[in-house]
Amino acid sequence: MRQAAIPALLKVIRTTPGGSVEATNAMYAIMTIHQHPGKGIALLRKTADSEQDGLAAVHLREAAKEAESIWCKDPGQCAEQ
Numbered sequence: 001m002r003q004a005a006i007p008a009l010l011k012v013i014r015t016t017p018g019g020s021v022e023a024t025n026a027m028y029a030i031m032t033i034h035q036h037p038g039k040g041i042a043l044l045r046k047t048a049d050s051e052q053d054g055l056a057a058v059h060l061r062e063a064a065k066e067a068e069s070i071w072c073k074d075p076g077q078c079a080e081q
Contacts, residue, residue, distance in 0.1 A: 002033045003033065005029065006030065006033065006043070009026040009029050009030050010026075010030070010047055010060070012025075012026040013026050013027060013030075013044070013059050013063045014051070014053070014056035014059055014060060016059065017059065018059050018062035018063065018066070023059065023062075023063060024066070026063075027063040027066060027067055030043065030044065030063075030067075031067050031070075031071060036078075037067065037071035037072060037078045038078040040067060040071075041064050041067050041068055041071070041072070041078055044060050044061075044064035044067065045060075045061070045064045047060050048061045048064065
C-alpha cells in the first residue's frame with residue numbers, strides 16, 4: 001500500500017519548489033517507504049533523469065541532494081544494496 005503512494009509523492013516534489021514544507025514532507029515519506037536510503041535517493045535521481053520538464057527535474061534533484069545530506073552521513077551508508 002505504501003508503494004502506491006510513490007507516484008503522488010513524486011508529483012508533489014515535481015510541482016513544488018524545493019525547501020517547501022510540502023516537498024520536504026514528500027521527500028521524507030519516500031525515504032521512509034524505502035528500507036534503505038540508497039533506494040529512495042536512487043528513485044529520486046532516476047525520476048529526475050527521465051523527467052521531461054526541466055524545472056521538475058531540478059526539484060527532484062534538489063530532493064535527492066537533501067535526502068543524501070540527511071541520510072548519508074557515513075561513507076557507504078547510502079550505497080544501494
